[in-house]
Amino acid sequence: MARKSTAFTEITDLRRLFDVSKPFLNRVIERQPKQFLKAVDGVSFDIKKGETFALVGESGSGKSTVARMVVGLLPVTSGEVVIDGISMTKVADHAQRQKMRRRMQMIFQDPYASLNPRWRVSRIIAEPIRAFGLMTDNAAIEARVGELLGLVGLHPADGVKFPHEFSGGQRQRIAIARTLAANAEFIVCDEPTSALDVSVQAQILNLMRDLQKEFGLTYLFISHNLAVVRHMATRIGVMYLGRLVEIADSKTLFSNPRHPYTRMLLDAVPDIGMTGRQRTPVAGEIPNPINPPSGCTFHPRCPLATARCKAEAPKMIDGVACHAVNPN
Amino acid sequence: MSVPVLSVRDLQVEFVTRRGTLRALDGVSFDIAKGEILGVVGESGAGKSVTGSALIGLIDPPGRIAGGEVLLHGERIDNLDAESLRRLRGKKIGMIFQDPLTSLNPLYRVSEQLIQTIRTHTTLSERAARERAIGLLNEVGIPAAERRIDSYPHEFSGGMRQRVVIALALCAEPDFVIADEPTTALDVSVQAQIIALLKRLCAERGMAAMLVTHDMGVIAETADRVGVMYAGRVVEIGPVGDVIKEPKHPYAKGLMGAIPSLEAEIDRLTQIPGSMPRLSAIPAGCAFNPRCVDVFDRCRSERPGLIGVGDNHKAACHLHDGKGRA
Numbered sequence: 001m002a003r004k005s006t007a008f009t010e011i012t013d014l015r016r017l018f019d020v021s022k023p024f025l026n027r028v029i030e031r032q033p034k035q036f037l038k039a040v041d042g043v044s045f046d047i048k049k050g051e052t053f054a055l056v057g058e059s060g061s062g063k064s065t066v067a068r069m070v071v072g073l074l075p076v077t078s079g080e081v082v083i084d085g086i087s088m089t090k091v092a093d094h095a096q097r098q099k100m101r102r103r104m105q106m107i108f109q110d111p112y113a114s115l116n117p118r119w120r121v122s123r124i125i126a127e128p129i130r131a132f133g134l135m136t137d138n139a140a141i142e143a144r145v146g147e148l149l150g151l152v153g154l155h156p157a158d159g160v161k162f163p164h165e166f167s168g169g170q171r172q173r174i175a176i177a178r179t180l181a182a183n184a185e186f187i188v189c190d191e192p193t194s195a196l197d198v199s200v201q202a203q204i205l206n207l208m209r210d211l212q213k214e215f216g217l218t219y220l221f222i223s224h225n226l227a228v229v230r231h232m233a234t235r236i237g238v239m240y241l242g243r244l245v246e247i248a249d250s251k252t253l254f255s256n257p258r259h260p261y262t263r264m265l266l267d268a269v270p271d272i273g274m275t276g277r278q279r280t281p282v283a284g285e286i287p288n289p290i291n292p293p294s295g296c297t298f299h300p301r302c303p304l305a306t307a308r309c310k311a312e313a314p315k316m317i318d319g320v321a322c323h324a325v326n327p328n
Numbered sequence: 329m330s331v332p333v334l335s336v337r338d339l340q341v342e343f344v345t346r347r348g349t350l351r352a353l354d355g356v357s358f359d360i361a362k363g364e365i366l367g368v369v370g371e372s373g374a375g376k377s378v379t380g381s382a383l384i385g386l387i388d389p390p391g392r393i394a395g396g397e398v399l400l401h402g403e404r405i406d407n408l409d410a411e412s413l414r415r416l417r418g419k420k421i422g423m424i425f426q427d428p429l430t431s432l433n434p435l436y437r438v439s440e441q442l443i444q445t446i447r448t449h450t451t452l453s454e455r456a457a458r459e460r461a462i463g464l465l466n467e468v469g470i471p472a473a474e475r476r477i478d479s480y481p482h483e484f485s486g487g488m489r490q491r492v493v494i495a496l497a498l499c500a501e502p503d504f505v506i507a508d509e510p511t512t513a514l515d516v517s518v519q520a521q522i523i524a525l526l527k528r529l530c531a532e533r534g535m536a537a538m539l540v541t542h543d544m545g546v547i548a549e550t551a552d553r554v555g556v557m558y559a560g561r562v563v564e565i566g567p568v569g570d571v572i573k574e575p576k577h578p579y580a581k582g583l584m585g586a587i588p589s590l591e592a593e594i595d596r597l598t599q600i601p602g603s604m605p606r607l608s609a610i611p612a613g614c615a616f617n618p619r620c621v622d623v624f625d626r627c628r629s630e631r632p633g634l635i636g637v638g639d640n641h642k643a644a645c646h647l648h649d650g651k652g653r654a
Contacts, residue, residue, distance in 0.1 A: 058515035167603055197371035197542060202586035202597035209596075224516065227545070231588035231597065254590065268520035270545030271590045285485055285518055 007046035008218050009053075009070070009186060014079035016040040016065050020290060037290050039065040041242040042079075044316070047235075049185075052212070052219040054233035054250075056226060056265070060286050062242040063222045067190045070220060071106050072097075083186060102132045105179035109191035111171035115163040121174055122159030125149070128182035148177040152207060169200035176207065180215070188220045193228060205231060226269050230254055238262045241289055241297040247319045258320045260302045296323065331402040332359035333504050333536040334383070339396035339406075341375075341382050341560075343607075350607040352378045352391070354560045357634075360504070363534040365527070367551030367568065369544060369583075373604050374557040376540045380506045382406075383538070384421050385413040400504065419449045422497030426509035428489035431496075432481040438465075438492055439477040442499060449500035464495040468525060487518035494525065498533075505530075505537045511546060523550050544587050548572055553640075556580045559605055559615035562634065566641030576643040579616045614646070622647055 021027060021034040040062045047053040055063040068074040070081055072088055081088040083104065086096045105128070108114040115124055125145045128134075135141050146156030152173040163171055172192060179187050192208070193201040205228065211217060223229050229236060229250075236253050238246045238261065246259040257263045284301040287293055293300050299309040304324040317326040341353040353375050360366045368376050381387050383398055385406070398406040400420060408416065417423070425431045433441060442461035446452060452460060458477075465473035468491040481489055490510060497505055507526065511519040527550055530537050539551055547554050548568060555565040556577065564577040575581045585598025602619040605611060611618055617627040626646050634642040635649050 058517060169603065198544070199371060199583060199586045199600045200603065202588075203599050205588070206597055206599055225588075226516070227588040227590050230590060231594065251593075265516065266590070268517045269590060270520070270523065270543065270549045285487055286515070 006048060008049040008084055009047040009220070010080075010082040011046065011066075011070065012044050012080045012082070014040055014043045014066065014069060014081065015077045016062075016069060016074065017077045035290060038242050038292070039289065040069070043237075043239070043242075043244050044079075045237050045244065045247055047186075047218055047220060049218055050212070050216050051234040052221050052232050054221040054223060054229040054236045055239055056223060056229050056236060057239035058224060058265075058286055060241070060289060061239040063224075063239050064190055065242075066239075067106070067188050067220060067222050071104055071188050072101070073106070102128070102134075102182050103184055104186040104188065105182055105184035107172070107175050107179060107187060107189040107192045110195055111168050111175055112163075112195075114175055115171055117163055119162075120159065121149075121161055121163065121166075124163070124174060125159070125177050125181050128178060132182055134183065144181070148180055151180065151211070152177045153203075167200070168196050169203055172196065172204050173207065176204075176211070180211070185216070186218045186220070188222075190222045191224070192221075194223065194225065201228070208232070226266065227271065238265065241286065241292050243297065243313075243321065244316060245298065245321050247316070258325050259322050260304050260324065261298050264301070296321075330362070332361050333364075333401060334360045334538070335397075335399040335402075336379075336383070337397040337399070339379070339382060339398065340394040341378055341387060342392055342394040344390045344392070347608065351394075351610070352560050352607060353382065354610075355396070356557075356560070356562050357396075358555055358562065358565060360536045360538060362503075362536055363530055364553065365530055365537045365539055365551045367547035367554040368538060368540045368557060369542060369547055369554060370557035371542065371583075371604055373559075373607070375560040376542075376557055377508055378560075379557070380423075380508050380538065380540050383506060384417050384423065385410075386417075418445060418502070419500040420502055420504065422500075422502035422505040424490075424493055424497050424505060424507040424510045426512050428486060428493045428513065429481065431493050432489065434481050437478050437480055438484075442477070442492075442496060445496055445499040461495070461499075464498055465492070467529075468492075468495045468498075469521070470495075486514055487521060490514060490518075490522055491525070494522075494529075498529070501533070503536060505535055506540070507537060508540045509542070510539070512541065512543070519546070526550060544572070544584070556583065559610050560607070561615060561644065563616065563645070564641075564643040565634065566638065566643075570638055570641045574638075576637045576641070576648055577616075577645045578620045578622050578647070580643070582619075582621075614644070626651075 016039045017036040018039055020037045043066055055066060057063050069076050076089050083100055086100050088097055122145045125148055126141050129141055145159055149156050149158055154173055193204050221232050233250045236248060236250050237244050240261050246262045257266050295311050296309040296314050299305040308323050314321045314323045336356060336358050339353055339356040343350045343352055356379060370376050382393055393406055397404055405416060439461060443457045446457040446460055462473045462477055465477055470476055470488060470491055511522050523546060529535060541547060551568045554568045554571045555562050558579050564571060564580045572584060575584050582598055582600035588597060600619055613629050614627045614632050617623045632644045632646045634644045637643045637648045
């Protein structure tokens, strides 16, 4: 189990295919082969303890699929997820993996769908405590739930209410309290604030940062909102059509984006500091992932594309996967 | 000064429910000039979309316009009967909604929807209408419009569909367009294209537009002026640069501070304590007073009106009326 790197989470060459073939009979009649959608195609990155690693990209780039594979909600097609030295994808580590499950939790995008509407909030938050057998005494559990509600800025007496009695922001606080109930160290947040209004989003982002400082949490943060990502992340991975095209420190990425897609993305984001800005809008949209372009998948939209980009997929060198940036 | 394309005077919208009458809009006033884009921002429940619907008489019962006036080119349109309003919609006022899939009929080809709309509002022949439709699709940036016009809506991507919806709104060359969250369902790169398109169309056609969105970034880049709404009232309105860089109303200040920016590194976002009041329990005086950091006695009893705080810039806050905190 001894590993040389200091990374808390290591993701190596993660792949996920989805079978999008037509039904068997249609395939036989129409003589068509099976069709696969490469949702995630060879993604590798690592996350250090206590840092926030963000994945950004447009819809269909595979960010959420990566998140789901990391927490184990979706089996991987190939590749490895190692968390704190324990492989979450190899069969041999089964017993340890169960222990690991407690230490990683997930916050979902839609706070209206991620809480059971028929359970009281105290039961929702107590569920991980009971499921992992962290406490057995009911009075102790109740006290812990009250404490957790206080931590996320709700009142301990709110535990007797049902989720529908809370606003979106408050529900997201409940979801955060639930992750903390399991004493999680690693939290995967899939668009945690995109369903919320900006002022509520600010409250949740501040809360997440406070909790990170207090408990030394490690976040994998998924978002399409670059401004939010800049505010939260220590390091950022930019995804395009299932591949990582650039990984960099948050500061470096925003001050010196290197991959043409990152530059395009940064240029496309409307920002409140840019009133009256004139710019050249990007052409094109994300291609169909079932039949992605050859070579570098970004080449049809890339201003720097050459013949080599059409033929050969660039490797990730020094944080960027681009032939124009790494010309040899 | 010429007559503004659209003028709204003290508009009030009420929803009558079993538990009493809810006031969704309370005294909303603004003007939009020719070629101007007015951005309307606010959080969910602030009344942005209700304003848009009220302007074109699309408030469904139990909602009703309880007071105020809506003037198009100086003529009242809020008291027209249903039939005249129906003729007005599409012809004089175009609408672009958030979800491009639900604003197109999935069972009709794009060509049929466009041609039908054009022929409803003009006297063009079928063939001329088709030409016009192709021209419109070209104008909104759909490649190979001659070929794509006979496709069904599902054959277009989200961004292309939104372009079709924009083309549909432009069919009768309206003077005024209401765009309700036109880019919310789209990815950033596509959003940038749609914003650029809207700006170009307003500049080229001298069309006035009201852009409703909760995304301040979109407003900052698109709008000429911006109105900030809170609990059914306009709390601040002014040129977009002034409102964003130097907001005067405490709510607007909080809202601007709450938005993470790409440009500046902020350690902590501004937090506005609490949340928007329910329509059934709007506080007396200034609706924002329970959440306001600068609140004083008068805020709790007396409702502030819009006061000039700069060039063409108004805020509804007692802090700025010169009487001080007394």
